[in-house]
Amino acid sequence: MEFTLKTFIFYGFALLTVASALVVVTVRNIVHAAFSLMVTLFGVAGLYVFLQADFLAATQVIVYVGGILVLILFGVMMTSGRLEMRLHIERGQLLLGGVISAALLMLLLTIIANTPKWKNLSDDGEQLEPTTRRIGELILNGQFLLPFEVVSVLLLVALIGAALISRKEVRD
C-alpha cells in the first residue's frame, strides 16, 4: 500500500479516536473523561469524511459534540454538584467489559477479513460529491417526505413533554 498524505491523515484520525476512547474509559475524573470523549467524537467525524459521508460527519459534530456532550457535562454539574467526582471501576465490570469488547473486536475482524473486495473510491476516479444535496432531494421529492414530516411532530411532542415536566408548578 502506498503511503500518501491521505492514508497518513486517516491513520492519524484512527489513532486519535482509539487513544482518546481509551482515555475515556480509564481516566478517573469524569470531566476529563467527558472532554476526552469530545476528541473521540471528533475523530469519528473525521473517519466519516473519509467514508465520503460528509453530511454524517457534520451531523456528528453538531449533534454529538455540540449537543450530547454538553448535555453530559451539564448533567454532571447538576447532579453531583462538584466536578471532582471520582469513578470507581469494579474488577467484575472490567472483566465483563473486556470480554464483550474482545468478542466485538473478533466479530469486526472476521467481517473485515471476509469482505471480498474493498472498493477504493478515489482509485475509480470518482469525484467526492457532497451528499447533503442528495439527502435533501430524497427527503423533499417525496421518497422520505412522510418520515421527515412525522419527525417534526415527534420533536413537537418532545418539546411539549420537556416543557411540561421541567416547568415550575404554579400554586395558587
Added chain:
Amino acid sequence: MPIEINWQLLMPELVIALTLIIVLIFDMFDSISKTILGWLTIVGAGIALWVSIQMQQAGTVGTQFNDMFKVDSFSLFFNIIFLISTILVALISLSYLGKDDRKQGPYYLLILLATLGMMLMAAGNELIVVFLGLELMSLSLYVLAGYFRDNPVSSEAGMKYLLLGAFASAFFLYGIALIYGGAGTTSIPGIASNLTAESQSPLLLGGMFLLIVGFGFKVAIVPFHQWAPDVYEGAPTTIAAFISAGPKAAGFAAFLRIFMEALPAMQSQWGDVIILLAMLTMTVGNVIAIAQTNIKRMLAYSSIAHAGYVLIGLAAANNEGISSVMLYLLVYCVMNIGAFGAVILAKTTDGECLTISDYAGLGFRKPLLGLFMTLMLLSLAGFPPTAGFVGKFYIFKSAVQAGHTWLVIIGAINTAISAFYYLRVVVTMYMREPEEELEFSPYPSTLVVGLILAVIGVLFIGILPSLLLNSVQNSVL
C-alpha cells in the same frame, strides 16, 4: 418533481392533526375556557371516526408517500379501534381532570398526538414509519403517565415507563437495522419479496427476534411486562385506561402487519416463539392477578393476560386468526376502558377506591356503579352474552382451525383462572358488608355517559356479533 398527494386517503390522520393544532392554539388564550378542549378532542376524534368508518365501508385502498403509507381495510379498522378508545378516554377524562385550566390543554394534546402515532403504526408500510409512529405514541404516553407531577407515584410511573420504553425502542430500532442488513430494504412489501426460503441470514433472524422483544415491551407480553403494573398503578387512572387500550391495539396492528406481510416466509421460526409467549403471558398474567389487592394492579395483570389471548390468534396466522385478533382488540379496548372508568366512578371524598376491599357493599349502595363494574368484569372474564365471550370464542376457534388445540386448552384453563379474580370483585361488591362507611362523591355526568357507551358497545357486540363480524372478516390483510 411535484409530489402527488391524495388527500382523501389521509383524511382521518389529517382530521386528528388539525384537531391537535386547534387544541394547541386554543390552549394559548386565557380567555377561552379550557374545558372546551376536551370536547374539541371528542368532536375531532368523532369526525375522524366517522370518516374512517365511511372509508372502511367503501373499501378504500391505496398507498401514499412512495408506498410508505398504506390505507386499507386493515388500517382503517384499527383507526376505528383507536378513535373509539380516544373518544371514550376523553369522555371519562372530562370530570377526572377537574377544573384546573393548566392541566387541560397539554393533556388532550398529548392524547391526540398519541392517537396520531397509533394511526401511523397501523398504516405504516415501511419499518421507519412504523418506528416513528411508535415513538410518537410512546413519547406522548411517557409524559401522560407522569402527568400529575405533584403526585410522586405518578412521576415514578412516568420515569419508569420512559426508561424501559426507551430501552424497548432501542431494541426495536436495532431489529429494523438488522432486517435492513438482511433484506436490503425497510419497506414491508420489499422485505417480503426479497425474502425467500434460502436467502434467510442470521441477520434477519436476529432482527426478527429483536422486533419481537421491542413489541413485547410495548404491548406488555411476559417476560417483558414488568413495567405495566407499576405504570398502571401510578399513572392517572384515565391514562392507565388509555395505555391499556389503544397503544396495545396499535402494537398488535404493527406486529400483525410486519409479521404477516413482511416475514411470512419465516413463520416456521416465529410461530413457535409466539405460541410459547402466548402460553407464558396468559398464565403469568392471570396467576399474578389473583394475588393483587389493588384494583389498578389487578387490571394491569389482567391486561397482560389479555395480550396473551391475542397472541393465540396471532400464532394461528391464518385469516380467521387475524380477523379474530382485530375483533378481540376492539372488544378489549371498550371493556378495559369501561373497567377503568368504573374505578374512576368509585370515587370517595378522600380519593379513589383502589383497594379491592373498599368495594365491599358497593353493589347495593351504589347500584349504577355496581352494574357497570359487574358488566365490565364479566366481559373481561368472557361470560356470554357480553362482547368478551364473542372475542374469546373467535380467537379460540381460529386456533383450533390452525391445529393449536393445546394452546386453546391452556387458554380455556386461563379463562377459568381469570374468572376467579374478576368474580371476586363482584362478590365483594354484592356479598360483603363494608368495614367502614365511605363518603362517595356524586357521579359526574360525562363519566356516566362514557360508561353507558362502553356498556352499549359490550352488550351490542356480545348479542349481535354478526353485524360486526362481516366487516372484520373483510378487513384481513
